[in-house]
Amino acid sequence: MSTPRYLVPGDYMADPSVHVFNGRIFIYPSHDRESGIEENDNGDHFDMKDYHVFSTVDPLEGEIVDHGKVLDVDDVPWAGRQLWDCDVAEKDGKYYMYFPLKDRNDIFRMGVAIANSPEGPFIPQPDPMRGSYSIDPCVFKDGDEYYIYFGGLWGGQLQRYADNKALENAHLPEGKEKALPSRVVRLAPDMLQFAEEPRPVIILGEDGKELSADDPHRFFEASWMHKYNGKYYLSYSTGDSHFLCYATGDNPYGPFTFKGVILTPVVGWTTHHSIIEYKGRWFLFYHDSVPSGGRTWLRSLKVRELHYTPDGLIETMDGMD
Ligand code: FUB
Numbered sequence: 489m490s491t492p493r494y495l496v497p498g499d500y501m502a503d504p505s506v507h508v509f510n511g512r513i514f515i516y517p518s519h520d521r522e523s524g525i526e527e528n529d530n531g532d533h534f535d536m537k538d539y540h541v542f543s544t545v546d547p548l549e550g551e552i553v554d555h556g557k558v559l560d561v562d563d564v565p566w567a568g569r570q571l572w573d574c575d576v577a578e579k580d581g582k583y584y585m586y587f588p589l590k591d592r593n594d595i596f597r598m599g600v601a602i603a604n605s606p607e608g609p610f611i612p613q614p615d616p617m618r619g620s621y622s623i624d625p626c627v628f629k630d631g632d633e634y635y636i637y638f639g640g641l642w643g644g645q646l647q648r649y650a651d652n653k654a655l656e657n658a659h660l661p662e663g664k665e666k667a668l669p670s671r672v673v674r675l676a677p678d679m680l681q682f683a684e685e686p687r688p689v690i691i692l693g694e695d696g697k698e699l700s701a702d703d704p705h706r707f708f709e710a711s712w713m714h715k716y717n718g719k720y721y722l723s724y725s726t727g728d729s730h731f732l733c734y735a736t737g738d739n740p741y742g743p744f745t746f747k748g749v750i751l752t753p754v755v756g757w758t759t760h761h762s763i764i765e766y767k768g769r770w771f772l773f774y775h776d777s778v779p780s781g782g783r784t785w786l787r788s789l790k791v792r793e794l795h796y797t798p799d800g801l802i803e804t805m806d807g808m809d
Pocket of ligand 1: 758
C-alpha cells in the first residue's frame with residue numbers, strides 16, 4: 489500500500505478528473521475557495537469561480553506542474569454561479585472540457601469549452617449543451633464513441649428531473665423506493681451536444697434488484713467510469729453516507745452490479761474521485777478536508793495507488809489514511 493500524497497498543498501482543489509494525454513497525467517479539479525457563504529444542504533457554500541489544470545509524470549513523487557487558470561466564470565456568457573466538477577476528453581487533437589454551472593435562473597446546466605492542448609486555456613461555447621441538467625460530468629471514451637455520465641442529488645438538482653424533463657415538484661425517493669439513478673448519454677460526433685436522450689444508469693444489488701433509496705451504497709454524485717480487463721467499472725460517491733463505491737457491467741449503459749466500497753469516509757462531507765491506469769499501475773485521485781481543519785468546502789487533492797484482487801475486485805482503502 490502506498491501512502492497517500494497531497495498534490496497541491498498551497499491551494500484548495502477538489503473533485504479531480506484525471507486523464508493521461510500524450511503520456512502525461514493531467515488533473516482537472518474544482519478550485520475551492522472561501523466564499524463566506526454559510527454551509528447548507530443545497531451546497532451554496534461551494535461557490536467556485538475558476539479552474540486550474542495540473543500535470544505530472546509521477547503522481548506519487550514527481551513535480552506537480554500548475555498550468556494556471558484555464559477557465560473563469562466571467563468568460564462564460566450564460567453564467568450564473570458555482571463552477572463545480574468538470575471533465576475533459578480529447579478528440580482529433582482538440583480538448584473538450586465539460587463543466588456544470590448554474591445559469592442565471594439558478595439551474596445547473598452543462599457547458600463545453602475547447603482547447604488546442606490538454607493544459608488549456610479552454611474557450612467556452614456561447615450556450616450550454618441542449619437538454620443538459622444537473623452536475624458532475626464524467627466523459628468516457630469507448631472505441632470511437634464518447635459517453636458522458638452525470639448527475640447529483642440535493643444541491644446537484646437531479647431530483648428535479650424525470651425522463652429528462654423538469655418536474656413541477658422535485659421528487660427525492662425515500663426508504664424502499666428505487667434510488668435515483670445517475671444518467672449516461674452518448675456524445676454527438678462534434679462533441680458539443682448529446683447524440684441521444686440521456687438514459688438512467690441502473691445499479692443492481694447482488695440479488696438482481698435495483699438499489700433502494702435507503703441503501704447506504706446507492707448513487708449520490710461523482711460518477712466515474714473506467715475499464716479493467718474488459719469490464720466497465722462505474723464508481724461514484726454515496727453522498728450522505730460518505731463512501732466511494734463501485735459497480736461493474738458489460739457495456740457503457742449498464743445495468744451495473746454493485747461490487748463494494750473503494751474508499752471509506754474521508755474527513756469532510758463530500759468524497760469525489762477518479763481512477764486511471766498509468767505505466768501499468770492504477771491510481772485513485774480524491775480529496776479530503778484534513779489540511780483545512782475539516783472545513784467541508786475547502787478540500788485538498790490526494791492520490792494513492794489502487795489494487796485489484798485476482799478476481800477483479802477493487803481492494804477497499806481507508807479514507808482516514
Ligand atoms: O465540488 C462541488 C460538488 O461537491 C461536486 O460537484 C460534488 O461531486 C461534490 O464533491
